[in-house]
Amino acid sequence: MTINPDLQGRSYPAAEVYDVGREKIREFARAVKATHPAHFDVDAAQGLGHPDLVAPPTFAIIIAQRADAQLIEDPEAGIDFSRVVHADQRFTHHRPIFAGDRLVAELHVDGVRAMGGGAMITTRSEIFALTDGDGREPVSTTKSSILVRGEGQ
Amino acid sequence: MSPTFEELSVGQDIGSRSIEVTRQDLVKYAGASGDFNPIHWNEAFATGVELPGVIAHGMFTMGAAVQLVSDWAGDPAAVVDYQTRFTKPVLVTDTTGTGDAGAVIDVSGAVGALDADARTARVDLTVVFDGQKVLVKAQALVRLA
Numbered sequence: 192m193t194i195n196p197d198l199q200g201r202s203y204p205a206a207e208v209y210d211v212g213r214e215k216i217r218e219f220a221r222a223v224k225a226t227h228p229a230h231f232d233v234d235a236a237q238g239l240g241h242p243d244l245v246a247p248p249t250f251a252i253i254i255a256q257r258a259d260a261q262l263i264e265d266p267e268a269g270i271d272f273s274r275v276v277h278a279d280q281r282f283t284h285h286r287p288i289f290a291g292d293r294l295v296a297e298l299h300v301d302g303v304r305a306m307g308g309g310a311m312i313t314t315r316s317e318i319f320a321l322t323d324g325d326g327r328e329p330v331s332t333t334k335s336s337i338l339v340r341g342e343g344q
Numbered sequence: 345m346s347p348t349f350e351e352l353s354v355g356q357d358i359g360s361r362s363i364e365v366t367r368q369d370l371v372k373y374a375g376a377s378g379d380f381n382p383i384h385w386n387e388a389f390a391t392g393v394e395l396p397g398v399i400a401h402g403m404f405t406m407g408a409a410v411q412l413v414s415d416w417a418g419d420p421a422a423v424v425d426y427q428t429r430f431t432k433p434v435l436v437t438d439t440t441g442t443g444d445a446g447a448v449i450d451v452s453g454a455v456g457a458l459d460a461d462a463r464t465a466r467v468d469l470t471v472v473f474d475g476q477k478v479l480v481k482a483q484a485l486v487r488l489a
Contacts, residue, residue: 215376218375218376219376219377221372221376222369222372222373222375222376222377222404222407223373223376223404223407223408223410223411224363224369224408224411225407225408225411225414225420226411226415227411227414227415227419227420229419229420229421230420239419239421241421245419245420245421246420247407247410247411247414247420248407248410248413248414248420248423248426248484249403249406249407249410249426252377252403252407253377253378256377256378256379257378272381273381273382273383273389273393274393275381276430277401277402277403277430278429278430279427279428279429279430280402280403280406280427280428280430281425281426281427281428282425282426282427283424283425284423284424284425287420287421334427340393340394
């Protein structure tokens with residue numbers, strides 16, 4: 192199986208809307224062993240000046256990996272998910288994610304390079320919150336590199 | 345409680361903690377994150393793709409490690425940028441039913457840089473499993489009052 196080099200520069204437009212719920216923030220926070228009350232208690236979050244529960248710093252991975260799935264599951268991409276290893280990850284938050292946000296992600300394939308029998312693929316998700324009317328507000332930029340291991344790697 | 349920019353200096357220790365991980369924690373993280381890659385919960389599948397065994401999601405380790413920074417900052421929303429490279433897998437032994445940890449990850453942090461104009465501190469995290477660094481260049485940028 193080989194990775195399609197033409198993936199570089201490809202974009203996938205924002206697809207479905209991700210509704211950020213309080214219980215999802217609490218569930219994700221517990222799953223990363225977070226204990227800060229701003230993830231669990233609305234009064235505590237509001238006491239810090241936030242409109243609602245605050246998502247943990249890596250919560251955006253849920254939205255980013257949904258966007259990545261469009262690429263990984265694209266039959267033209269030639270990616271075997273069972274051989275994917277996460278190589279690096281970055282989150283840049285333009286503002287925090289809060290419960291009640293309605294988020295969309297645009298996926299960009301920034302880099303594809305062959306490595307051994309496999310490939311390193313770098314993607315970027317631009318995550319926006321939908322605002323009243325037709326507007327959207329930048330929330331997070333996530334960058335991720337995955338290594339698709341070749342046979343024997 | 346929360347640190348202020350003026351009281352920080354480069355090299356300052358922000359504390360440390362140990363994170364105990366079980367196979368059940370990986371199942372919980374899979375469900376919460378939506379990442380159901382079986383290398384994180386099925387031994388036969390993991391060894392079948394030439395891994396030494398079931399390994400933690402890199403994002404589990406990254407997500408758990410930053411809690412030290414959220415708590416130190418006093419507000420998780422103060423973490424405006426967070427990045428890492430994943431260099432070594434965290435192998436999680438099956439200890440189901442024993443109450444023992446399947447792996448222990450040690451996290452410590454120190455102020456690596458200060459930006460007086462932006463009033464941000466870069467916290468450099470050291471994240472170790474089994475005597476080896478599993479995250480490299482793990483850096484969280486924290487906006488301070």
